Amino acid sequence: MEQDRITIIIPVYNVESYLAECLDSAVGQSWKNTEILLVDDGSTDGSGAICDSYALKDARVRVLHKRNGGVSAARNDALDMATGRFVTFIDSDDWIDPDTCRAAYEAMEEHGADAVLWPYLREMGDKTKKRELFPEDVRIFEGDEGKDSVRDNIQRRMIGLVGEELLHPDSADSLVSVCMKLYRTSIIRDNGLRFVDLKEIGSSEDALFNLEYFGHVKKCVYINRYLYHYRRTNAASVTTKYRPQLYSQWDRLYDRMEDYIESNHLGESYRTALDNRIALGLIGHGFNELNSGAGTLEQIRKIRYIISRERYQRACRNLDLRYFPIHWKVFFLCGKRKSATGIWILSRTMEMLRKL
Numbered sequence: 001m002e003q004d005r006i007t008i009i010i011p012v013y014n015v016e017s018y019l020a021e022c023l024d025s026a027v028g029q030s031w032k033n034t035e036i037l038l039v040d041d042g043s044t045d046g047s048g049a050i051c052d053s054y055a056l057k058d059a060r061v062r063v064l065h066k067r068n069g070g071v072s073a074a075r076n077d078a079l080d081m082a083t084g085r086f087v088t089f090i091d092s093d094d095w096i097d098p099d100t101c102r103a104a105y106e107a108m109e110e111h112g113a114d115a116v117l118w119p120y121l122r123e124m125g126d127k128t129k130k131r132e133l134f135p136e137d138v139r140i141f142e143g144d145e146g147k148d149s150v151r152d153n154i155q156r157r158m159i160g161l162v163g164e165e166l167l168h169p170d171s172a173d174s175l176v177s178v179c180m181k182l183y184r185t186s187i188i189r190d191n192g193l194r195f196v197d198l199k200e201i202g203s204s205e206d207a208l209f210n211l212e213y214f215g216h217v218k219k220c221v222y223i224n225r226y227l228y229h230y231r232r233t234n235a236a237s238v239t240t241k242y243r244p245q246l247y248s249q250w251d252r253l254y255d256r257m258e259d260y261i262e263s264n265h266l267g268e269s270y271r272t273a274l275d276n277r278i279a280l281g282l283i284g285h286g287f288n289e290l291n292s293g294a295g296t297l298e299q300i301r302k303i304r305y306i307i308s309r310e311r312y313q314r315a316c317r318n319l320d321l322r323y324f325p326i327h328w329k330v331f332f333l334c335g336k337r338k339s340a341t342g343i344w345i346l347s348r349t350m351e352m353l354r355k356l
Helices: 019-027 047-057 071-081 100-111 150-159 163-167 170-176 185-190 205-216 246-263 268-290 296-307 310-318 326-336 340-354
Strands: 002-012 034-041 061-066 084-089 115-117 120-124 127-131 138-142 181-184 219-223 228-231
Touching (some): 034 071, 084 100, 100 115, 100 181, 100 219, 138 150, 150 205, 170 205, 205 246, 268 296, 268 310, 268 326, 310 326, 326 340
Parallel strands (some): 002 084, 120 228
Antiparallel strands (some): 115 181, 120 127
């Protein structure tokens, strides 16, 4: 394993319209000691051929073609292939700045860190929006306790938000992604870290991976450079398809997080963070049932079943509503009082407003 090589992992599935921009940004890094692992996850468009064309032009590019198995399996396959001392990830419809690998490597080495994090730009056609994680130009997180600890500032937030963090719920998504980070390959391999199949947990495979990874991190560095470009104009990536297994999948996700908290004897803030994640998950359940195609009464019945579960009741009881605007306060009060009709009405109203 080369001492300063960075492995760039890019899972690829049916993104031929955007793939060249992503791959150009990877091969065009000012830090040249990279390997670029492209996992063609059973693409049915021209994505696989585009991957092969880049491999023919650049010896640093390696391509694995496989049957479709999902993004988690694709990333795991690439981790098995990686020869770099460090690993970073890019989604195949996004792109990175030319100095991304250099900036991350230099921060990692300068501070003797186990991880480097940076913010991103949300690209929406002709509009760009910054997604800042922390206000400082450089911030060091170290240890298990204190205002700059890895545990409370980074690891715990992989489970969920607490206190004033609830004022900015989108910051959780920004931090949870495995993109916008540089990892040590040795930590991943020494601890057998893997991505969990989305068929099992429904979402948040990045959160589970990072939850475990940052449990082994002694020091990490945040650099306030907007090096990653997250594309939001790909219609194929935004779906309103009904997910009939979402309830049971998220139950398994919450079970995994709960087991991790208990087995590692983590503090009460982790328990609160999980409760808050579960409560906020009611929003996703509400929108999901609207997409079911079932009649209104059946949709309300499904919502009532979910919010009647003790796991959701406890989460709604414990959720601190001070940090939410009025419509979300009403939404979560409906959850607390088991008002499935109220949740349905609010979900329906917000869905209609979102489409205006």
